[in-house]
Amino acid sequence: MIIVLRSGVSEETVDAVIARVESLGFAAHLSRGTHRTIIGLIGDEDPAIVGRMKSIEGVAEVLPVLPPYKLASREAHPQDSVVNVSGVKIGGGFLGMIAGPCSVEEPERMDRIAQAVKASGANLLRGGAYKPRTSPYAFQGQGEDGLKILRDVGQKYGLPVVTEVTDPRNVDVVCRYADMLQVGARNMQNFVLLTEVGRTNRPVLLKRGMSATITDLLMSAEYVLSQGNANVVLCERGIKSFDPSTRNLFDVAAVPQVKQLSHLPIIVDPSHATGVPSLIPPCAMAGLAAGADGVHIEVHDCPAEAKSDGPQALLPTQYTDLMAQLRQLAQLLGKQLAA
Ligand code: PEP
Numbered sequence: 501m502i503i504v505l506r507s508g509v510s511e512e513t514v515d516a517v518i519a520r521v522e523s524l525g526f527a528a529h530l531s532r533g534t535h536r537t538i539i540g541l542i543g544d545e546d547p548a549i550v551g552r553m554k555s556i557e558g559v560a561e562v563l564p565v566l567p568p569y570k571l572a573s574r575e576a577h578p579q580d581s582v583v584n585v586s587g588v589k590i591g592g593g594f595l596g597m598i599a600g601p602c603s604v605e606e607p608e609r610m611d612r613i614a615q616a617v618k619a620s621g622a623n624l625l626r627g628g629a630y631k632p633r634t635s636p637y638a639f640q641g642q643g644e645d646g647l648k649i650l651r652d653v654g655q656k657y658g659l660p661v662v663t664e665v666t667d668p669r670n671v672d673v674v675c676r677y678a679d680m681l682q683v684g685a686r687n688m689q690n691f692v693l694l695t696e697v698g699r700t701n702r703p704v705l706l707k708r709g710m711s712a713t714i715t716d717l718l719m720s721a722e723y724v725l726s727q728g729n730a731n732v733v734l735c736e737r738g739i740k741s742f743d744p745s746t747r748n749l750f751d752v753a754a755v756p757q758v759k760q761l762s763h764l765p766i767i768v769d770p771s772h773a774t775g776v777p778s779l780i781p782p783c784a785m786a787g788l789a790a791g792a793d794g795v796h797i798e799v800h801d802c803p804a805e806a807k808s809d810g811p812q813a814l815l816p817t818q819y820t821d822l823m824a825q826l827r828q829l830a831q832l833l834g835k836q837l838a839a
Pocket residue numbers: 602628632683684685686707737772
């Protein structure tokens with residue numbers, strides 16, 4: 501870490517700063533410039549200490565050298581991480597193709613959708629049993645009954661299942677049925693929930709909050725990793741924008757940026773990022789081309805009857821066409837769509 505001192509500080513202040521940082525266990529290297537004096541520190545760069553350094557008299561700025569997310573950083577783990585979801589690999593050249601309705605639907609409909617997306621090449625089935633809704637009057641999900649439907653249909657078609665957990669009190673019940681726990685955008689900074697999913701050994705799909713920076717996203721991943729659960733897959737699902745023409749703003753640059761900063765896999769969710777069916781295929785392609793490790797798409801056989809997010813659902817036939825395009829692109833990129 502580097503400390504920049506205020507211009508014109510006295511010799512006594514410089515000595516006092518050095519004495520203070522040495523008392524905190526750092527070795528200090530003083531460097532005097534024409535206008536500014538800086539002190540290079542050698543020692544464990546604990547983010548908590550950075551805050552304390554800033555309040556030392558005479559200090560203008562404290563510049564951490566390392567990112568605040570230690571375990572999630574690329575420096576900590578130069579190789580790409582591969583997350584194994586009950587046999588389906590995501591990352592390191594393997595693509596996770598997650599598809600299904602927004603909410604778990606009735607068994608017959610789930611069966612039809614699962615059969616269709618499996619035939620198109622999806623390798624993970626999604627559906628929410630606990631839905632985080634903006635309105636308390638909107639459909640909240642089928643709870644444990646929905647988890648059972650999802651698990652049974654997933655087993656029938658050999659598709660591990662992904663479902664959202666919205667409440668730390670439900671982590672146990674969701675773990676009984678799900679192969680992967682989704683932490684949704686609205687809960688990306690629910691630190692109690694992140695800690696609880698971090699205490700499980702289930703892979704976690706961590707979606708970027710709609711107003712979260714990339715650092716925020718990686719810090720949330722750090723919560724899970726710090727509890728001992730290394731199986732985190734990130735998801736870019738669009739951020740808030742001023743333009744109502746799409747539901748959110750698809751931040752495709754987040755994909756290569758996260759890849760540079762972190763070893764964790766990152767997938768894209770063009771369904772929530774755009775909210776517009778005709779924009780989903782091109783954005784899915786863009787995400788994959790930008791380096792994403794998979795694509796998360798909402799598919800429904802009758803959007804008009806969907807329990808939630810019908811207007812953004814792709815029909816099974818549209819999903820089949822998109823998967824054919826994605827497969828070609830994957831081949832070009834040298835990536836595998838894990839069976
Ligand atoms: C969802 O996956 O259906 C969902 C609610 O997503 P997000 O948290 O990204 O809004």
